[in-house]
Amino acid sequence: MSSLARWCFRRRGVVLAGWVGGLVALALLVFGAGAAFTDSADLPDSESATAYHLLGEAGGQASANVVRGTIVWHAGEVGSGPVRERVTAVLGDIAAMPGVKQVVSPYTAAGATQLNPGAGTAYASVVLDKAAATEPVVQAAERLRAPGLDVEVGGQAFTEKPAGSNGTEAIGILAALVLLLLLFRSLWAAVLPIVTGLAGVGASLLVVMLASHVVDLAATSLTMGALIGLGVGIDYALFIVNRHRKALRAGASVPDALAQAADTSGRAVVFAGVTVMIALLGMFVVGLGLLTGMAQAAAVTVLFTVAAALTLLPASLGFLGYRVLSRKDRAAIAGGRFPLLPREDGKTTTAGRWADLVQRFPVAAGGAALVVTVLLASPVLGMRVGNADASSDPAGTPTRAYHDLMAGAFGDGFDASLLLVASTPDAASSQAFTTLAHRLESLPGVAHVVSAPARAGQQVASATVIPATTAQAEQTADLVETLRDDVIPAAEAGTGLQVYVGGQTASSIDVADALMSKLPLYLGLIALLGFLLLAVAFRSVLVPLVGALSNIATIAVGLGAVTAIFQNGWGLALLGVGSGAPVMYLVPVLVVGVMFGLSMDYQVFLVSRMHEEWTHTRDSRRAVRAGVAETGQVISVAATIMLCVFASFGFSGERIVAMIGIGLAIAVLVDAFVVRLTLIPAVMTLLGRANWSYPRWAERITPRLSVEGPERVRDEHEMMAG
Structure with a gap:
């Protein structure tokens, strides 16, 4: 480690130019190639995944390759007159958009349950390809807004992906600078750990953006990387700068102080950094691709922060010399007074x-x-x-406004639907599934059940169960458990029927359990x-x-x-x-x-x-x-x-x-x-x-x-x- 520190001191211009040049080159590559983040998580081997697979084989539209969204509106005369005409025209335009597979209007027989005249509210369900652009659909829906006509969009298809941190980390960095100034009493010593941390994080995040083209990474990987990288990067640089300053105050020359800091705190930084990276990469045992990708991105960030602390920091300290000490300490050293350290065993x-x-x-x-x-x-x-x-x-947020509008007219569980997909190889199993669907209407926690129309010769049947509670409510999770452990096994007994509980709510429960x-x-x-x-x-x-x-x-x-x-x-x-x-x-x-x-x-x-x-x-x-x-x-x-x-x-x-x-x-x-x-x-x-x-x-x-x-x-x- 001391050899690396001395080399970085002797070639400090080369090291600094290498870091600056590398950052510029990475930035240009990102500017040209962009990023390719994804927020689709592979479902584990679960019952909900089986339900999607079975329905997909049968040609259903609830497979994992499509997403559903909802357009809801509220008006005094929601079921007739100008509102109906205006909405019907816009829904027709949306149905013709690329990637839109189906639009179910409340003004048709198929969507009759989507209209609540008493509450003055109606909604249309929209099915899209997972890769389809949703912005045109949202813009078309928003054009419906007018005095006396409230319109909101929601559901899986129209849920906004998590944004960045909105720059709030700048507050943390400023606070870090103040603390370092109080500790070191030197502006340069206070700035160096932050600059080193930012350089390591900046380079790593650019690499992560490029890596998103070849590895499945969520957009939140950038925020996670910045969160972890800034924390450990500043800390690692802080420990090395602190040890370097102690050596200087004890009478060591700048290169000797760098060597001492590298051979003590530098080794600890490497050990700690490797430990953090191994702990992050241990997430492979969880077996969820998206989470593994986030862990890889965070580990890359830690790697770059360690590299910056071991190379860029010694080079920068070499440029600064004794300026990392306070004025009082520099004056004492100039006067030949050594050592300056207090008795730390006192x-x-x-x-x-x-x-x-x-x-x-x-x-x-x-x-x-x-x-x-x-x-x-x-x-x-x-x-x-x-x-x-x-x-x-x-x-006051759009998503909350959407929920309140829908829940007021169609119940809390409107967006927590459970999809029951059944394999019905014979008439007896088909009848057993029909009986099950009727029984579910009276099951506690169920608001209502909608069975999909059966087609001749079809050996896959489905029904949608609307819970009485929201997707996040504990009662909804209990309902899924009751269906899987008690109600469905009783219906399957003695028949060839096999029923699987799927849907977004069940999928979330399965991912959480996994x-x-x-x-x-x-x-x-x-x-x-x-x-x-x-x-x-x-x-x-x-x-x-x-x-x-x-x-x-x-x-x-x-x-x-x-x-x-x-x-x-x-x-x-x-x-x-x-x-x-x-x-x-x-x-x-x-x-x-x-x-x-x-x-x-x-x-x-x-x-x-x-x-x-x-x-x-x-x-x-x-x-x-x-x-x-x-x-x-x-x-x-x-x-x-x-x-x-x-x-x-x-x-x-x-x-x-x-x-x-x-x-x-x-x-x-x-x-x-x-x-x-x-x-x-x-x-x-x-x-x-x-x-x-x-x-x-x-x-x-x-x-x-x-x-x-x-x-x-x-x-x-x-x-x-x-």
Whole structure:
């Protein structure tokens, strides 16, 4: 690592030109090729996927290759007169548009149930190819608006894709700059971590946009990459700049200080970055292509931020020289006064005094930290995973206006329809399905049932079940479970009938179930990975075990915060994303992957300094204190920066982005101040020398990996030999 830092110092002009030239070249390629994002997620092997496949084989229009939308209007005389004539003409124009497969008007026999004269409301259902452009349809519908005639569009086809973060991350970056100025007392030192982080994130996002042509990536991958990349990128650069400044203030030359920073903090950055990337790529076990693509995009972002911290940052520090220090420090160095560092084993720093307090009362400090962690994580026990619908959107938005108009006339479950698709190989099974459809009319939770007309010789039948509750309501999920587990098996008994429950609502439930069923495996996999990596790095069993368990606790805190705020609605109005709703199924998996990697970062930076001190002194209590005293301030600032960056995404106005941003912000705050700087040192103080115990057989087979640098490894070998 020191060789790379010295090379970047000597060739700093080349390194800087390479980064600038690379960014320009990538930007030109993106300008020419554009992006090709997709928001279509492959359904897992589920009952709803089988329903779509079966109906698609029979030539039905509810296959996975089409989407449905709704145009709803409200007027005094909705069923006759000028309104009917005007709407009928526009619906005819829409039916002739490219990609529109079917338009069912409420003014025809097929759409008679779509008209409610008493409520003055009617709607038309529109079926389109999944690849069809929806803008012309929306524009045609909006032209219907007139005094006394309200028109809204909604449904799957017309649901707007999540937008970007609307620039809210700029607030987090400004807050990060202020914090860095307070820490370093130097504008250049404060700006460098932000510039380095932005360069790494910018290059990675351009690469992601180009990669969208060959890999299925959602548009939200850019926001996810920016959220993760800005947080870790600024942090990684901060740790290196902080170590570089310490070396300068201790009397090292600029190239020597860069080499020292690279051989200590630089190694920790590589270790932490690789851990984050592995945790993200572990999402492959979930088996959902779209989520895997987002994880790949985030991992690419982390890779570029690590590369920027190891190359662009040393080159920039080489250009700046001693200007990364405050004026007072530069004047002292010019006067030949060395070293400038305070005695960090004394009680002059806040972090040192905190370490003393924790070690004086380890049981009380650790117990209090544990209670706080458990209380904040407890809401996760009530987490309900699902897909939020328009009923929870902010009041005044088009989607909420659409929902209110439809629900007022056609019930809450109008947009939560369940599609029953049946294989009816003989007359008996066909009759059994007809009987089932009639029985469903009286089933609790069902508003009404519409059976598709049967065609002669057809061996596939279908019926649409309209629930009495919204798609996100728990009662609707219970209805799907009742149909699949009780009602349908009873109807199939003794016949050749096979019925599958599909539709968008059932598909969302199936995707959520598939993801959540893999979550324990995913969590266990990355926890084991984290344990093994820390065991190899620090030659210990208890240190990685405590680290892995505390990481899981931090993840629970993040998910508990998401549940309390976005599901239970505690303080949700402040974020402008609507009312409480189930936690979107992507969020738990993303929070687990990202937060595990981020909490590993702080564990590595904290414990690496402890391990360095233990290697030199073999005094466990002193090692724990040195780790907290010497890394506490920079970990606190780094966590606060990440809090600002992540929290800024919470005000993006997009529910899924806000969920991840707020969940990570609260988790990283608790992780740094409650877990890493309180719980971990308290537990390690109580464990004493047992922290560093490692079986001899494991020592023989474990590869040697140094986070502290080659000199520390040699010291350890000498200590062990002695």
